[in-house]
Amino acid sequence: MARYSPSIQQLIAELSALPGVGKKSAQRMAFHILAMEDEKANSLVDSITTARKLVKRCSVCQNLTDSDPCSICSDVMRDKTTVMVVESPRDVSTFERMHEYKGLYHVLHGVFDPLKRKSLSDTTIAQLLERLSSHPEIKEVIVATNQTAEGNATALYLARLISPSGIKVTRLASGLPMGSDIEYADDLTLASALRGRIDLDGE
Amino acid sequence: MARYSPSIQQLIAELSALPGVGKKSAQRMAFHILAMEDEKANSLVDSITTARKLVKRCSVCQNLTDSDPCSICSDVMRDKTTVMVVESPRDVSTFERMHEYKGLYHVLHGVFDPLKRKSLSDTTIAQLLERLSSHPEIKEVIVATNQTAEGNATALYLARLISPSGIKVTRLASGLPMGSDIEYADDLTLASALRGRIDLDGE
Numbered sequence: 001m002a003r004y005s006p007s008i009q010q011l012i013a014e015l016s017a018l019p020g021v022g023k024k025s026a027q028r029m030a031f032h033i034l035a036m037e038d039e040k041a042n043s044l045v046d047s048i049t050t051a052r053k054l055v056k057r058c059s060v061c062q063n064l065t066d067s068d069p070c071s072i073c074s075d076v077m078r079d080k081t082t083v084m085v086v087e088s089p090r091d092v093s094t095f096e097r098m099h100e101y102k103g104l105y106h107v108l109h110g111v112f113d114p115l116k117r118k119s120l121s122d123t124t125i126a127q128l129l130e131r132l133s134s135h136p137e138i139k140e141v142i143v144a145t146n147q148t149a150e151g152n153a154t155a156l157y158l159a160r161l162i163s164p165s166g167i168k169v170t171r172l173a174s175g176l177p178m179g180s181d182i183e184y185a186d187d188l189t190l191a192s193a194l195r196g197r198i199d200l201d202g203e
Numbered sequence: 204m205a206r207y208s209p210s211i212q213q214l215i216a217e218l219s220a221l222p223g224v225g226k227k228s229a230q231r232m233a234f235h236i237l238a239m240e241d242e243k244a245n246s247l248v249d250s251i252t253t254a255r256k257l258v259k260r261c262s263v264c265q266n267l268t269d270s271d272p273c274s275i276c277s278d279v280m281r282d283k284t285t286v287m288v289v290e291s292p293r294d295v296s297t298f299e300r301m302h303e304y305k306g307l308y309h310v311l312h313g314v315f316d317p318l319k320r321k322s323l324s325d326t327t328i329a330q331l332l333e334r335l336s337s338h339p340e341i342k343e344v345i346v347a348t349n350q351t352a353e354g355n356a357t358a359l360y361l362a363r364l365i366s367p368s369g370i371k372v373t374r375l376a377s378g379l380p381m382g383s384d385i386e387y388a389d390d391l392t393l394a395s396a397l398r399g400r401i402d403l404d405g406e
Contacts, residue, residue: 003296005269007254014250017243018232025223027293032222033251034258034267040220041255045248047217048236051210052244055237064237066208090230093206 008034060131062107062124064089072096072105079103080135084142085128085158087111087151091144103142106131111145111154120157128158132167140168147174147192211237263334265310265327267292275299275308282306283338287345288331288361290314290354294347306345309334314348314357323360331361335370343371350377 004012008030015026033041057063058070061083065071072078072092082103086092087110095101108123132138143158145151159169175193176185185193207215211233218229236244260266261273264286268274275281275295285306289295290313298304311326335341346361348354362372378396379388388396 003299004292005258005267005273007250007257007269008267008292011250011254014247017247019235020228020231028223029221030254031267031292034254036255041251044217044220045251047210047214048244048248051214051233051237052239054210055208064208064211064234066210070208089207089234096206 057107057109057124061105062109062127063092063105064107077102080137081139082142083128083131083138083140084144086144087146095144103140106141108145108154111148111150112157113150120154123154125158125161129161132162132165138167140170143169143171147172260310260312260327264308265312265330266295266308267310280305283340284342285345286331286335286341286343287347289347290349298347306343309344311348311357314351314353315360316353323357326357328361328364332364335365335368341370343373346372346374350375 003009011030011033012023012026015021015029016023018026021029033044036044054066055064056066056068058065058068058073060069060073063070063072067074079102083106084095084101084103085106085108086095087108089107092105092107095105106124106128108125108128110123112120112123128141132141141158141162143155145154155171159171162169173196174189175196176182176189182190206212214233214236215226215229218224218232219226221229224232236247239247257269258267259269259271261268261271261276263272263276266273266275270277282305286309287298287304287306288309288311289298290311292310295308295310298308309327309331311328311331313326315323315326335344344361344365346358348357358374362374365372376399377392378399379385379392385393
């Protein structure tokens with residue numbers, strides 16, 4: 001005997017397929033959706049179809065955007081000489097929240113990850129190289145991939161590809177998080193903080 | 204500066220409004236939806252619109268169903284003399300999973316809950332009384348509302364409404380969960396298990 005009517009079961013199955021949504025939460029979401037006002041349900045469905053229709057990759061930085069080029073690439077106030085390379089659109093949003101970085105971005109949409117069968121051609125590295133060669137004003141590439149094995153491998157690979165062209169390639173500092181206790185730091189972070197130690201007398 | 208393009212922000216806002224979905228999970232879900240194959244995205248949207256179009260309340264038991272009467276009410280093998288009153292369609296699914304109960308259901312779609320401004324007229328108690336009076340074959344009503352203050356109040360109210368008609372009204376036993384330790388039981392459960400103690404010599 002089916003536990004729910006077919007259309008409810010189908011809805012629960014579709015919702016369970018979303019990331020981080022288990023069977024129980026999918027059930028709660030399904031009954032919530034069924035109980036919604038028509039207007040709210042339409043607005044939920046519209047937001048999905050509209051976003052899927054409008055959102056594309058910016059032809060310059062490959063970030064997801066409604067308008068091409070994106071609002072960051074077309075912002076005349078941004079520093080066009082610096083490009084920060086990040087793994088995902090979420091990383092752009094994190095840096096923008098900080099309100100400190102004023103340069104441009106390049107979104108890789110992935111990193112080299114043999115375990116997930118992701119090769120470098122699944123990323124937008126080719127578009128980055130093309131962009132660097134057609135925009136001589138770019139003087140520095142900040143590699144801000146995650147501090148993971150894959151992120152580091154990708155960073156080293158990018159440095160090897162880009163450095164010969166004379167563009168400066170930098171990597172975000174790794175080390176102890178601000179406000180953290182040395183006692184609780186893991187060995188890799190400690191080692192990295194030691195290697196990257198800075199001269200307190202100034203340079 | 205907007206953190207995401209307008210259509211992505213809208214999608215994240217809509218997803219955050221679902222129960223149990225926080226800002227971070229909404230972001231993950233949004234990017235997952237944006238990256239989906241067209242076919243899968245259509246199937247997600249279709250499941251929402253189809254379920255909302257097809258699903259209605261069964262005219263007999265008020266459970267959510269695609270076909271009226273629902274598959275349980277129209278099943279000739281079910282025992283038509285017993286009706287179990289539950290709070291929500293999810294409770295029906297829980298009992299059906301057990302494969303032990305063979306009677307019919309009545310879904311209240313709520314309980315008396317003054318804190319949430321839910322009165323008895325928000326439930327399907329009126330439909331239950333109507334159903335009992337037009338179906339003289341019903342001999343027992345099992346009240347399976349939750350073991351909460353609201354569920355208990357609703358159960359007592361139902362008993363007072365229905366008992367005069369000569370229909371037997373019962374309530375699910377409350378007590379110690381199977382396999383549980385007395386040491387860890389809360390006082391209310393222990394008191395209820397004591398009050399509901401059964402005679403081991405048989406009746």
